[in-house]
Amino acid sequence: MGTKLAKDAYPEKGSASDFQCFGPPATKDGEFDAVKICDLGCFTQDGKDTNKYYHAAVVQHRKSKNWYAYFEWGRTGAARPSFQFVACGGEQDAVNSFASQLHSKNDRRGQWVTVAGIRTLRAKPGKDCYLVRPMATRSTGLPDARSIKINEGAKPKPVTGNAVDGSKKKATKRKSATKTPKVDEATRDLLRDLSIATIAYTRGSMADESLPTQAAIDDARKILAEAQKRQTKIGDSIKKQVKDKKLLEMTTLMYGRIPKRKELRAEPETWVLTKDNVLLWSNDLDAFESALYATDIEQDDEPVNPLSELxxxxxxxxxxxxxxxxxxxxxxxxxxxxxxxxxxxxxxxxxxxxxxxxxxxxxxxxxxxxxxxxxxxxxxxxxxxxxxxxxxxxxxxxxxxxxxxxxxxxxxxxxxxxxxxxxxxxxxxxxxxxxxxxxxxxxxxxxxxxxxxxxxxxxxxxxxxxxxxxxxxxxxxxxxxxxxxxxxxxxxxxxxxxxxxxxxxxxxxxxxxxxxxxxxxxxxxxxxxxxxxxxxxxx
The missing domain is CATH 3.90.228.10 (Phosphoenolpyruvate Carboxykinase; domain 3)
Incomplete structure (x- = not known):
């Protein structure tokens, strides 16, 4: 295994931009051996009011080509998080150090349970368990980490105009394809403004300006449905809802997966999945999903006509x-x-x-x-x-x-x-x-x-x-x-x-x-x- 270096210091007299990051990103708890970058979140409110994150990546120095495991942690959205490099003997050594540390923060601290129909980890007594946050884009980590994008569970794009042959990478016409619709200037301006605002709103709603994946949003909708089922058993009392252990567990899972902003020491009524917050969360999830498809998660050879995309x-x-x-x-x-x-x-x-x-x-x-x-x-x-x-x-x-x-x-x-x-x-x-x-x-x-x-x-x-x-x-x-x-x-x-x-x-x-x-x-x-x-x- 690698050698830990001094905290908050870059090796080889370098800077943050001297290191290259790699994919694919982790999207599931406990599965770290075939990935090279990961975002974790830990949301607990039992008197501690913590909303922490942990980021890890396998990185390589651009000039020396030396391999490192990189780790970063702090309160979600922290302006100056702590970080540490681990010097490794090669790529596989860096992968092993990366995976070992993530297992220690994730599945070794938790026990498998099912919450809202989702298999997840619950922290062992006295432990903080970090859950994988499936991110389509990220704002944590080294600068190059922003280049690693994936939208797990993404919906297929509509086929319009020309289709691309996967083997030859050349545009080929399809007889059944619909013609690309024309966009007038007022419509184009509107769709551009809506896209920019929706992305900005989503990033602003997150504590770390990242975008969650489609799979994370789909899971969040399942959690909302289960929260509503739970409310039918508890009743309409907000006081009872904010103290209900199962609703609190669902809330923890929601914030653990999606790093939505929550003010420090905010009153439980403002963030627990009560009847007052379900509609707000639902509307936000719709906006987050819209932002995903208004963002170039996967680069295309040709720009997409906005009406075709919609x-x-x-x-x-x-x-x-x-x-x-x-x-x-x-x-x-x-x-x-x-x-x-x-x-x-x-x-x-x-x-x-x-x-x-x-x-x-x-x-x-x-x-x-x-x-x-x-x-x-x-x-x-x-x-x-x-x-x-x-x-x-x-x-x-x-x-x-x-x-x-x-x-x-x-x-x-x-x-x-x-x-x-x-x-x-x-x-x-x-x-x-x-x-x-x-x-x-x-x-x-x-x-x-x-x-x-x-x-x-x-x-x-x-x-x-x-x-x-x-x-x-x-x-x-x-x-x-x-x-x-x-x-x-x-x-x-x-x-x-x-x-x-x-x-x-x-x-x-x-x-x-x-x-x-x-x-x-x-x-x-x-x-x-x-x-x-x-x-x-x-x-």
């Missing part, structure tokens, strides 16, 4: 066009003005969006509802008198199925992810009431734009409080076609996982359901599709 068609709407005149007039007036703190809307820009995956998405629901011929008892307010944007042949089915143009507000950093993935439904529908989602884990829409504005990045919005905004841009809101069918009027807040029999959505009715403004909730993603996106200001 798998949609999108165009800016001229205010002087027929559609533009209609939307600019209707959208700001679609309100009952119950939220006095939100002033009048001024639309900056409008876009029309057609997600390729949404083609014919609504038809099945519309056909089923129309065949049943329900007597629709409740219809949304403030709807346009006519839908000139719909083909004449479809207008009757829209009316008979109670398909309406509804609003959905979101933080600006979540806009890109919604365009790419549509609105998300949890993989498991757990019947709980969470803050910001009084009627269960469905998809929420409003018939009053001011209700939806409360979820946007407006500085005075009720839920976001201005977070997740884009510099130089207004707030954002979608208008979406939603098949409502026969709504069920909820008598009070309740964790619905589906509307009662004979109904097609849950209706949180103003004055009857304990809400100030109408809310419509559907539990099937095929009941909605994006039509328009508005960038707006209020005042």
């Amino acid at each position: 798998n949609l068609d999108m165009k800016w709407i001229d205010p002087k066009s027929t559609t533009g005149k209609w939307l600019y007039k209707w959208w700001p007036t679609a309100t009952g003005n119950r939220h006095s703190y939100i002033k009048d809307m001024t639309i900056r820009n409008l876009w029309e969006i057609e997600r390729h995956a949404d083609k014919d998405r609504l038809k099945k629901w519309q056909t089923t509802i129309c065949k049943a011929k329900p007597k629709i008892a409740e219809r949304p307010l403030y709807q346009p008198k006519t839908r000139s944007d719909l083909p004449t042949a479809t207008r009757k089915s829209y009316k008979d199925s109670n398909t309406a143009l509804m609003f959905h507000g979101t933080r600006s950093v979540n806009v890109r992810g919604i365009m790419k993935e549509s609105l998300r439904m949890p993989k498991e529908l757990v019947g709980v009431v969470i803050s910001g989602a009084m009627f269960g884990p469905g998809l929420y829409f409003a018939d009053d734009w001011k209700k939806s504005a409360g979820y946007t990045s407006l500085t005075n919005s009720y839920w976001s409080r201005g977070s997740g905004s884009v510099s130089g841009r207004g707030a954002f809101m979608f208008a979406m076609d939603v098949v409502l069918g026969q709504p069920f009027v909820a008598p009070h807040a309740h964790g619905y996982t589906a509307p009662p029999d004979g109904h097609h959505c849950v209706f949180g009715k103003a004055g009857d359901s304990g809400v100030q403004n109408n809310e419509y909730i559907v539990f099937d993603t095929n009941q909605q599709k994006i039509r328009y996106l508005a960038e707006f200001d209020v005042g």
